Amino acid sequence: MSFYARPALTVARELLGARLVVEEGGWRRVVRIVETEAYVGEHDLACHASKGLTPRTEVLFGPPGRAYVYLIYGMHHCFNVVTDAEGVGAAVLVRGGEPLEGLPPGVRTDGPGRLCRALGLSLAHNRRELRGHGLYLEEGEPVSEAWVQRGPRVGVEYAGEWARAPYRLWIRDSRHVSRPPGRGFRERP
DNA sequence: TTATCGATGGTA
DNA sequence: ACCATCGATAAA
Secondary structure, eight states: OOTTSSOHHHHHHHHTTOEEEEEETTEEEEEEEEEEEEEOOTTOTTSGGGGOSOTTTHHHHSOSSBEEEEEETTTEEEEEEEOSSTTOOOEEEEEEEEEEESOOTTOOOBSHHHHHHHHTOOGGGTTOBSSSSSEEEEOOOOOOGGGEEEEOOTTOGGGGGGGGSOOEEEETTOTTSOOOSSSSOOOOO
C-alpha cells in the first residue's frame, strides 16, 4: 500500500512537514508543507467528488498519488494530492508551504493560489503522477502531534454539516499558514 | 489593523 | 450561476 492509498485525513496529517518539489527546465523549487485540507470522499459535500464522476472529477476517483489541479475564481490554481483507494474520490489540498529552495526571497507561499503561483503549478500539472517527473513529494522531519492544529476547512460554507468538520490541519506558529477571512481567528500570536 | 470588493474562467 | 482565492483599496 502506497503512502497515498490511505484515507485523505491520514495523508493530510502526514503531509505536514513533507517537501513538495517542482522541477522544470533547469530550475527546482521546494517548499515544506505546513497546511493541508482533507476532502474525504463522494459523501463529503465539500469535496468536488460529491458532484459525481465528471471530466473534472475523474482524476479524484482514479489511482492515488496523482495531482489534482483546478482553477478557481477564474485566476487561481489549487494543488491537491489524490488519495485513498482507486474508486474513492478523495484528495488533500495543499494550502501553504515554507520556502526551502529555489524561491525568491519574500515570495508568499501561504494560500493555495499563491503557493501554486510561486511553484509554477497550473492545469498543465493536472492528473500528473507524483513520481519524480518534475513533480513529487519527499519525506521531511516528522511533525509531532503537539505542533498540529486543526479546524474547519476554508471557504466551504455551502457544505452543511461537512463545513464544520475539522479537516483543515496546519503547523502551529508557522508564518506560512494562510489566514481565513472572518473575525476572531488568530493563528499567529 | 480589519473590511470590502471586484477580477476572471472552468465547470455543470 | 456557481466557486476549496487574492490583491487593491478604504477606513480607522
